[in-house]
Every structure is written in C-alpha cells, then in structure tokens.
Amino acid sequence: MARFAHIADVHLGAFRDGRLRELNLQAFERAMDECAKRDLDFVIIAGDLFDINIPDLAVVERAVRKMRQLGKPIYAVYGSHDYSPTQTSVIDVLHEAGVLQKVSSGVYHDIEENGQKKQKLRLDVITDPKTGVKITGISARKLGLEKTYFQDLDAAALESLPGPKIFVFHCAIQEHKPENLQRVDAVPLSLFPNGFDYYAGGHVHARLLTDGPSGNSINGNGKANIGKITYPGPLSAADFRDLEENATLPHGFYVVELGVDGAVAEFVPIPMAKIQLVRIVADGVTAVQANGKVQAACLEAPSGDVALLHARGMLSEGKSSDINWTTARQTLEQKCPIIYVNNALETKERQSVRIDAEKPDAIAEHVFRETLADRDLPAELKGDAGVKLGLDLLAALREENPGDNKKRWDEMVAAKAEKILGIDH
Ligand SMILES: [Mn+2]
Incomplete structure (x- = not known):
C-alpha cells in the first residue's frame, strides 16, 4: 500500500563545535540516501528538522539539496525547536518553496455537542498523491501549548475519515514518557484521535515502538482502535546527552510498511561517529x-x-x-x-544549584534571585519584589502571538511591559 520513512528530531545546525555540526548534517544526508535506496513513497518528519527556527543558511542549503535530490514528497510538522510564535520559521520557507509540505494546519469552527455550541479545531488533511494515504497532525507550540490544540481537536471528523491514515505529532505522551522525562509536559492518549494506522511522533529523544491495535494500546477514552505509536528518537544527536546515548545505542529512523493489516516498522540505524x-x-x-x-x-x-x-x-x-x-x-x-x-x-563552597530542570518557572525564579543578589540595586528591584518584576516581564514576553502581525504583537508586549513597570505615557 505505502512505504515511508519516519524521521524526527534531526536538529540540523545543532552544536557550537563545527565538526559536531558537520557530523549531524552528514547523518541527515545519509538518512536521505537510505530513503533513496529503499525507493520509498514519501518521508515524514515529525518536528525539529532544524535546531532553531532561523538556522544558518549554509546548513539549510545542504539539507535542501539532499531533500530535492530525493525527489519524494516530504511531510513535516514544526518541532519545539524550529517553531517560533513570532517569527517565520525555516519550515514555512521550505513549505512555500515546495521542498516539504506542512501537515498541521487547521481552522476553528462551531460544532454542536450534547446540545451545546463548541469551538473545535478541524485539521486539514493531505492526501499523498501516489499512495492515497491521508496525513494530518499537530505541530509543537511554545511551552507545550500544543495540548490545547489536542483538547480542542475535532477528533470525530478525523476518526470518520476512511484510511489508510497517519497522524503526525511533536509532543510527549503521558502514558509513554521515558523515565528521565517524568516531569515534562505531556498529552494523554485519550486526547489523540482514534483509528489512525500509524502515529508518527517526535520530541521525545528516545526510541519507542508500541504494538498497535492488536496490542496494549487501548487509549483512555475506552476505544481500542489506536494504531502503532512510534518515536524514532533523534536521527543522530543534538546535545551531550544524545551523544552519550548514541555511544552505546545507535540512533536512526523508521521505515514503515503500511499494509492492509496495519503498519510494520523497521529501524534503520544511521551511525553518526565512533x-x-x-x-x-x-x-x-x-x-x-x-x-x-x-x-x-x-x-x-x-x-x-x-x-x-x-x-x-x-x-x-x-x-x-x-x-x-x-x-x-x-x-x-x-x-x-x-x-x-x-x-x-x-x-562545597560553591555548590551548583540543583533545581527541577523540567520546570522553567522554578529555574527563572532562581536565576533572578541569584542575579539580583549580587548587584547593587535600589531596594524595589531587590529580593522578592525584584524577582516578581522579572517573572512578570518574562511572562509578558512569553505570550503567544495570536495572529500573523508581528508589529502589533511587539506593541502589545511593549504596552504590557510598561504597565508592569508602572511607566505612564
Ligand atoms: Mn527535539
């Protein structure tokens, strides 16, 4: 029916050391070569193709050349790294240029549920022209806000679609979190739409392959028909931890055969370096x-x-x-x-502070407290008051841009900051 590659968390452009950056880039090039060798129908990239939303153009050039050479459709969602709420992402540029297709657009519309009007997110669905496979998904958003998309999802519309179909996402799943990410934000399985043949995941830098419909993947809302849930893990490595794991466990991607009996995934290792x-x-x-x-x-x-x-x-x-x-x-x-x-x-004298690294608020509060303590500042900027001011300003900056208008958003943030600082015009 269809054969495709499922790649995630490539993080092109990662690493300050140019040689590590090169090894990461070469791993992607080799992965594209593997895809070409296997004559696949298409490629899915489940987020974090790039390490930042506006990467070095030399890195983009190399990646684009390889994707063009492959000459197959590439379907992608934004990851937490290559998405920006306020700026254009390289993913948008590549989408406009026809190098890849974003699969995570949708619109809110009114539906009636149990006699009540509700706003629900209806996702656009792309049909792969050659195989007829339907592909849709949800991108990452800033600070794990993609959960609200899942909560608002018009799952019924997706579930009634005839298959074969693939759901692409970039977030952790509550029921499948690896041990080292127990405190990280995650979406429960009950918020996922049922009935997809394959759930192509990204974000979690650890490999996972669940059994699929005949296995133990009954989701929380009582419906058993949820297909294979898969995370390929990072394609190569993006940081020290990934490299450490890659020393003993090869990283790579999945090649998936989608047939009448569901999906069969085979792991393709991409050795990055010794x-x-x-x-x-x-x-x-x-x-x-x-x-x-x-x-x-x-x-x-x-x-x-x-x-x-x-x-x-x-x-x-x-x-x-x-x-x-x-x-x-x-x-x-x-x-x-x-x-x-x-x-x-x-x-002992200068013990580095152990804080819950999964909670950005705690880290921010701590950093403000430490930084302010060392400085010669007026009383209103010191201690609790200073920390609160810092946190309030940070919160104003963190807010998502609701529309496309960057200038308006800048003004909105500036107005909020002035209010927090008590500056009157
Ligand atoms: Mn990642």
Missing part, C-alpha cells in the same frame, strides 16, 4: 586527586571520532578549575579529534 565515553566520578576526593583521575582516564581512553569527557562528583577540597583540563584535552586529542567536555564537578 563516540568514546570517558567518565570520571570524583566524589569526596580533593581537586588534586580528581586531577589524577581525569588524567589517567584520558590516557586510558580508546580511540574514536568523538570523546565525551564527563566528570562529576563533590570535591572535598579545592575547585574544579584546579584540574588541568588543557592537558586532559591534549591527551584525548591524540586519540579522538573531537572532544566535548562536560564538567559537572562541584565544590
């Missing part, structure tokens, strides 16, 4: 001893393309800057040309 982990735990030792451990670990490290040097622990004496990182790097460079240092060593 990654060596150099882990040092220096708990309760002095900085001098820790330095010994770091240097020894670097000497013992095997060769590869990328070395991840990860040092953690609480030093009993001295500070992490006492460690000779330059020598450690030089030793590693003999064996791995690319080095990524993650120095998480702590000292």
Whole structure:
C-alpha cells in the first residue's frame, strides 16, 4: 500500500563545535540516501528538522539539496525547536518553496455537542498523491501549548475519515514518557484521535515502538482502535546527552510498511561517529586527586571520532578549575579529534544549584534571585519584589502571538511591559 520513512528530531545546525555540526548534517544526508535506496513513497518528519527556527543558511542549503535530490514528497510538522510564535520559521520557507509540505494546519469552527455550541479545531488533511494515504497532525507550540490544540481537536471528523491514515505529532505522551522525562509536559492518549494506522511522533529523544491495535494500546477514552505509536528518537544527536546515548545505542529512523493489516516498522540505524565515553566520578576526593583521575582516564581512553569527557562528583577540597583540563584535552586529542567536555564537578563552597530542570518557572525564579543578589540595586528591584518584576516581564514576553502581525504583537508586549513597570505615557 505505502512505504515511508519516519524521521524526527534531526536538529540540523545543532552544536557550537563545527565538526559536531558537520557530523549531524552528514547523518541527515545519509538518512536521505537510505530513503533513496529503499525507493520509498514519501518521508515524514515529525518536528525539529532544524535546531532553531532561523538556522544558518549554509546548513539549510545542504539539507535542501539532499531533500530535492530525493525527489519524494516530504511531510513535516514544526518541532519545539524550529517553531517560533513570532517569527517565520525555516519550515514555512521550505513549505512555500515546495521542498516539504506542512501537515498541521487547521481552522476553528462551531460544532454542536450534547446540545451545546463548541469551538473545535478541524485539521486539514493531505492526501499523498501516489499512495492515497491521508496525513494530518499537530505541530509543537511554545511551552507545550500544543495540548490545547489536542483538547480542542475535532477528533470525530478525523476518526470518520476512511484510511489508510497517519497522524503526525511533536509532543510527549503521558502514558509513554521515558523515565528521565517524568516531569515534562505531556498529552494523554485519550486526547489523540482514534483509528489512525500509524502515529508518527517526535520530541521525545528516545526510541519507542508500541504494538498497535492488536496490542496494549487501548487509549483512555475506552476505544481500542489506536494504531502503532512510534518515536524514532533523534536521527543522530543534538546535545551531550544524545551523544552519550548514541555511544552505546545507535540512533536512526523508521521505515514503515503500511499494509492492509496495519503498519510494520523497521529501524534503520544511521551511525553518526565512533563516540568514546570517558567518565570520571570524583566524589569526596580533593581537586588534586580528581586531577589524577581525569588524567589517567584520558590516557586510558580508546580511540574514536568523538570523546565525551564527563566528570562529576563533590570535591572535598579545592575547585574544579584546579584540574588541568588543557592537558586532559591534549591527551584525548591524540586519540579522538573531537572532544566535548562536560564538567559537572562541584565544590562545597560553591555548590551548583540543583533545581527541577523540567520546570522553567522554578529555574527563572532562581536565576533572578541569584542575579539580583549580587548587584547593587535600589531596594524595589531587590529580593522578592525584584524577582516578581522579572517573572512578570518574562511572562509578558512569553505570550503567544495570536495572529500573523508581528508589529502589533511587539506593541502589545511593549504596552504590557510598561504597565508592569508602572511607566505612564
Ligand atoms: Mn527535539
């Protein structure tokens, strides 16, 4: 019936180190080559094709060349990284240029439910011209606001569509959250429309493949017919954590065969690089001893393309800057040309603050408090008052742009900020 690729979280343009950025880009090029080799009908990109909404044009050029070469339809949603509420995204540009097609547009309309008028979101559905497969989906929005789209979704309209059909999304699912993301915002399965043959996910940087309709994927609203839910995980890597995982578990994408009996997915690994982990735990030792451990670990490290040097622990004496990182790097460079240092060593005097990294509000509050404490400021900008002011201003900036008019939105934010600051005109 149809054969397609399901790719997600490519994060083209990620990494400050140009060599890592290049490896990430090459992984995408190789993935496109794999798609060409397999003569697929189309490709689905479930968000975060790019690392930011306006990436470096050299990166865009390379990606576009490869997508054009493939010559197959590419259907995509925005991810949390390449979406912007106020600016145009590269995804919009590529959509207008015909390089890919966005599959997440829709309009709100009135419907009557149990005698009550309600506003419901009706999604546009694209039909792939060659296979007749119907594709629709929901993009990421800022700060997990895509949940409201799911809540407003006119699911009945989608469920009554004859198949085969694919639902593309970029968010975590409550029932399928990996352990390290337990506190992250997620959408429950009960808000997903039923009856799709394949649910192509992105956002969660961990691979997942559920059983599909015959398996255990009964969703929360009592209807059992929910198809395969899949996250391919990152195509290569976008940060230290991805690289760390990629050292032992190959990343890649899914090739899916959509037949009368449902979807069968095969994982296609895309080796990114030979990654060596150099882990040092220096708990309760002095900085001098820790330095010994770091240097020894670097000497013992095997060769590869990328070395991840990860040092953690609480030093009993001295500070992490006492460690000779330059020598450690030089030793590693003999064996791995690319080095990524993650120095998480702590000292008692200046213990880095452990806060719930999944809650942006707590982080913002903490950062304001710390920053304000160190500064010479008038009393009304210090302490709780200063923190509140900072948080209020941040909230005004975070608000979504309801329309396309950037200038009007800028003025709206400025007016709100003036009100918070008590500035009168
Ligand atoms: Mn991502």
